Amino acid sequence: MDRRISILSALTAAVGLGVYCCAATAADTSTSTPAPVVPLAVPAPAAGEATKRRPLLRFLNPRASVECKVKSPAYDGRAPLRAVRRAILQNRPVRVIALGSSSTVGVGASSPRATYPVRLENDLEGVIEGLKVEMFTRGQSGEVAEAAAERIKTEVADLRPDLVVWQVGTNDAVARIDAVSFGEQLRDTLSWLALHKIDVVLIDPQYVERLSGDVRYTSIVNEISTIASEMHVLLVNRYETMADLARQNPGSSYLANDRFHLNDLGYLCMAEYAAKAIVAGILQADIENGAMH
Amino acid sequence: MIFVNHIPGLDYSFLTLRQFAISDAAELFVFLAGCSLAFVVNGQSQPRPVGQVVMRLLIRTFEIWRAQIVTISIAIAMLGGSAIAFTDPLLLEWHGAGPAFSDTVRSSIGLALLTYQIGYFNILPLYVVLLLLAIVFVLLSRWSLALALAASLALYAATLAFQLKLPSWPAEGAWFFNPLSWQVLIVLGFLAIRAHRQYPGWEATMTRLWPFAVAMVVTGAVIVWIDYRPDPMSVPWPRYFYLFDKEYLSPARILSMVAIAIAFYPAFPVLSRRLQPLVRYCSSLGRNSLAVFCVASLLALAGQIARYIGEPTFLLDTAIVVSGLIVLRVTAWIAEYQS
Numbered sequence: 001m002d003r004r005i006s007i008l009s010a011l012t013a014a015v016g017l018g019v020y021c022c023a024a025t026a027a028d029t030s031t032s033t034p035a036p037v038v039p040l041a042v043p044a045p046a047a048g049e050a051t052k053r054r055p056l057l058r059f060l061n062p063r064a065s066v067e068c069k070v071k072s073p074a075y076d077g078r079a080p081l082r083a084v085r086r087a088i089l090q091n092r093p094v095r096v097i098a099l100g101s102s103s104t105v106g107v108g109a110s111s112p113r114a115t116y117p118v119r120l121e122n123d124l125e126g127v128i129e130g131l132k133v134e135m136f137t138r139g140q141s142g143e144v145a146e147a148a149a150e151r152i153k154t155e156v157a158d159l160r161p162d163l164v165v166w167q168v169g170t171n172d173a174v175a176r177i178d179a180v181s182f183g184e185q186l187r188d189t190l191s192w193l194a195l196h197k198i199d200v201v202l203i204d205p206q207y208v209e210r211l212s213g214d215v216r217y218t219s220i221v222n223e224i225s226t227i228a229s230e231m232h233v234l235l236v237n238r239y240e241t242m243a244d245l246a247r248q249n250p251g252s253s254y255l256a257n258d259r260f261h262l263n264d265l266g267y268l269c270m271a272e273y274a275a276k277a278i279v280a281g282i283l284q285a286d287i288e289n290g291a292m293h
Numbered sequence: 294m295i296f297v298n299h300i301p302g303l304d305y306s307f308l309t310l311r312q313f314a315i316s317d318a319a320e321l322f323v324f325l326a327g328c329s330l331a332f333v334v335n336g337q338s339q340p341r342p343v344g345q346v347v348m349r350l351l352i353r354t355f356e357i358w359r360a361q362i363v364t365i366s367i368a369i370a371m372l373g374g375s376a377i378a379f380t381d382p383l384l385l386e387w388h389g390a391g392p393a394f395s396d397t398v399r400s401s402i403g404l405a406l407l408t409y410q411i412g413y414f415n416i417l418p419l420y421v422v423l424l425l426l427a428i429v430f431v432l433l434s435r436w437s438l439a440l441a442l443a444a445s446l447a448l449y450a451a452t453l454a455f456q457l458k459l460p461s462w463p464a465e466g467a468w469f470f471n472p473l474s475w476q477v478l479i480v481l482g483f484l485a486i487r488a489h490r491q492y493p494g495w496e497a498t499m500t501r502l503w504p505f506a507v508a509m510v511v512t513g514a515v516i517v518w519i520d521y522r523p524d525p526m527s528v529p530w531p532r533y534f535y536l537f538d539k540e541y542l543s544p545a546r547i548l549s550m551v552a553i554a555i556a557f558y559p560a561f562p563v564l565s566r567r568l569q570p571l572v573r574y575c576s577s578l579g580r581n582s583l584a585v586f587c588v589a590s591l592l593a594l595a596g597q598i599a600r601y602i603g604e605p606t607f608l609l610d611t612a613i614v615v616s617g618l619i620v621l622r623v624t625a626w627i628a629e630y631q632s
Binding site for chain 1: 301302379380381382383384386387389391392395396456464465466522524525526532533536537538539540597600601605
């Protein structure tokens, strides 16, 4: 009986994922078109109550602006964001720390509301029914991963977040930190976050045309990708997507006047890519939960 | 040491204090600043009048503030100049310098108020506030050294327990070094020298403490070697008392610094006899510490830029360190020549 329920739950979850993926693909071709609410995974029913199952989470399609459409995938990996899902099911705000440098602070944005953490908060709240996000923005001032590691831990201990969105690596790449030592530090911090059951989404360094052939810079980008895959952490492909945007927009319409920092459009895209990754992670957790029963 | 510390990834980083101890060069700098404070506020035999003490501290504070403004302005100019010279806007972003270029109006105000700091240029703002706070503790010490120590420890404990901090602006956040907790180290340095002068049994006490200090230094080295760090999620509240936190200067860092000071105190006379050229070199830098510190900070930034633009190799790192040490000696010589 239990086995049958498991199969039924897995099938329902798979159908839910299929519906979601189709809807997401369709939404990629339009600009922020609201989609109908799609039920996804189902709760684990008690024995004999299979007919009374109700959807746990309800998702809308993440925002997908035409201007942000790129060839590269917005994110890599398949990792369940279990802590975030748990917070949603407990009907409490999801606590998110956005860590990073100026892109996190929002240098180049026309107003605080146009920064990526604020947009991400709004995007997430618009995608998942009943979701409230409590966003804590913690821009780091040029700290490399080694120095940031301790600060991250105390911030996390103070704020007890469900999710850390960590824009990592730019400062290390710039400081010419060896990719191997950087990787060790990153692994250590990610292991610590995993130990305390805190979900993580990484965002890799910014694309800078001058450094696109710089082996040391790209080795940090590659190291982050390797570690994200090895440790089953979702990775927002900022480097690749920004490179695509640069190729598609020779006028750099996504950059601020300094031709380096992102402008409102750039932050809009960054938030959308991050939102896609997070929604996929929650969805994964929801499916996993359904499949487990 | 701060010069080498401020170039992350340098091949010579293994020589810095933080590779062997829980505390690092910043603690040493502030502790020694406390020691020198004792010479600033007290004459060789008689204590100076209160008005004179306050005035000397205010003048010194203004001097440090001025040094910070000049140094950070040059640092920002170096980053801007390098960004133009190498056509690399990423340099504008270094160490939190971005707002200086993108939000110049508010950043200029923040620079003058010291609430806008960039990475590796945040020790002098700490020193400015520490000197202002020191006025209170120095005056209290005229009545009683214990009273000054108690007041300093009370502020330190309250800061760690209630996580008091000075906000930064225009960038959101707090000061990299929290002056409300770091004040305890400058007070300890100051009181150590005062107690040395005031209590005849002080030397004997230090001698008795020497074996414990050495044991603590060794323990600290082992902790660093095995890379142990207390887990902030596992320690009890108030957690900053149990961590190795730099912003709040957790007690472990203070104990490490004090143990190092006691352990190496008897070694100074031996070193000064055996390593005379090295001691002479270090003394010349120490006598002109402010000028040397500012130039060292800027040299470190130049070193970072050189490693970023060129390919960092052992040869380049050696050239950076050797040329840096030469320039620092010349800086000290110029400062002495001027005075």
